[in-house]
Amino acid sequence: MRRDTFLKSLAALAAAGALPLQALAASNMRMMIPANPGGGWDSTGRALGKALQEAGVASSVTFDNKGGAAGAIGLAQFVNASKGDPNALMVMGAVMLGGIITGKPPVDLSQATPIARLTSEYNVFVLPASSPLKTMADVVAQMKKDPGSVKWGGGSRGSTEHIAAAMIAQQVGVDPSKINYVPFRGGGEATAAILGGNVTVGGSGYSEFAQYIESGKMKAIAVTSGARLEGIAVPTLKEQGIDVEIGNWRGVYGAPGISATERKALTDSVLKALKAKSWAEALEKNNWTPAVMAGAEFEAFVDREFAALRATMVKAGMV
Incomplete structure (x- = not known):
């Protein structure tokens, strides 16, 4: 049969x-x-x-x-x-x-x-450890000076980190169509680009970056949740005056x-x-x-x- x-x-x-x-x-x-x-x-x-x-x-x-x-x-x-x-x-x-x-x-x-x-899962935004920028406020300030100079790295176009980056730009008075977003086909590629300093700021689910944050190779600067994630000392975007929440x-x-x-x-x-x-x-x-x-x-x-x-x-x- x-x-x-x-x-x-x-x-x-x-x-x-x-x-x-x-x-x-x-x-x-x-x-x-x-x-x-x-x-x-x-x-x-x-x-x-x-x-x-x-x-x-x-x-x-x-x-x-x-x-x-x-x-x-x-x-x-x-x-x-x-x-x-x-x-x-x-x-x-x-x-x-x-x-x-x-x-x-x-x-x-x-x-x-x-x-x-x-x-x-909520996203976390991170900077490479070697970045001259240290906080989300630094990222925003640089983006206001020159939106294209800030390379946002994350998942494919239309991913939640892409949407969050556009929403952040809109909230701080930057034209979201001007953001420089670099899409990657998978988390491994995005991680390599962040660690190599090929993007300014990276975004993904916290679990994908956790080991690099804990080892000091990445600096977490914001999460997209409404309140801080349990057991994770990373400020939300809302705490930093940016009214963005996305899961x-x-x-x-x-x-x-x-x-x-x-x-x-x-x-x-x-x-x-x-x-x-x-x-x-x-x-x-x-x-x-x-x-x-x-x-x-x-x-x-x-x-x-x-x-x-x-x-x-x-x-x-x-x-």
């Missing part, structure tokens, strides 16, 4: 109550990570893969990193190559929404299947064309994985805030986020 026919038979049996939904659990799940190794999506996807195996809903998980265009390149491959595959997952999040708004790729997120939101959430989507039964089984598998010990350890290690949302609620949330991000980006002169 062909594999797809077999899976459809299982789905029919599960729908009829003859089999538990766990019967649809994948023996080998495939995880699309639409970014290069070393960044937040990569660590999220690999942590989830480990938890899926620990929870017993996957015997193995294979990973495919495909960076570029705020995840649009990986999204296109996922949509085109995974149609109808109930064992496929793709990591995504706020960054992908921003990239779609700015880049307008031919493949749209609506072609894939919403599964669940997993976490939320970076991450989630997973399933393949296009899977059935309602397959979608539920995949969602149940992910939710079960989020109860695994290794996932709890990943949350603590990376300073991720649990932000679990699934099903129709998550689908509606993504629609609202699209609208809110677009409005923010238009206001900041990015669209």
Whole structure:
């Protein structure tokens, strides 16, 4: 019997109550990570893969990193190559929404299947240890003198750090369309550029820079949260008189064309994985805030986020 026919038979049996939904659990799940190794999506996807195996809903998980265009390149491959595959997952999040708004790729997120939101994380802005600038006030002063002289390094165009940089410019009276933003395909590339002094200021999730901040190779100058992050002595932008707050959430989507039964089984598998010990350890290690949302609620949330991000980006002169 062909594999797809077999899976459809299982789905029919599960729908009829003859089999538990766990019967649809994948023996080998495939995880699309639409970014290069070393960044937040990569660590999220690999942590989830480990938890899926620990929870017993996957015997193995294979990973495919495909960076570029705020995840649009990986999204296109996922949509085109995974149609109808109930064992496929793709990591995504706020960054992908921003990239779609700015880049307008031919493949749209609506072609894939919403599964669940997993976490939320705030960004931190850092300076290389060797920088003559020492504070966010120094960065702002330099930006007011010459916006182009301040190179902001971070994720792809439309990422939350890109949006935050534009919002900071707007708040301090600098034309946001004049900011010099340098996008990178993954967290590893951005980290190398910051450590090498190739950008003035870098932005990303705190977990990606934590080891460099703690070792003194980077100086953290601001976080994008409304209040200081627990256990982290870095001032918020709001504390420094810049009224900007923006979070970076991450989630997973399933393949296009899977059935309602397959979608539920995949969602149940992910939710079960989020109860695994290794996932709890990943949350603590990376300073991720649990932000679990699934099903129709998550689908509606993504629609609202699209609208809110677009409005923010238009206001900041990015669209």
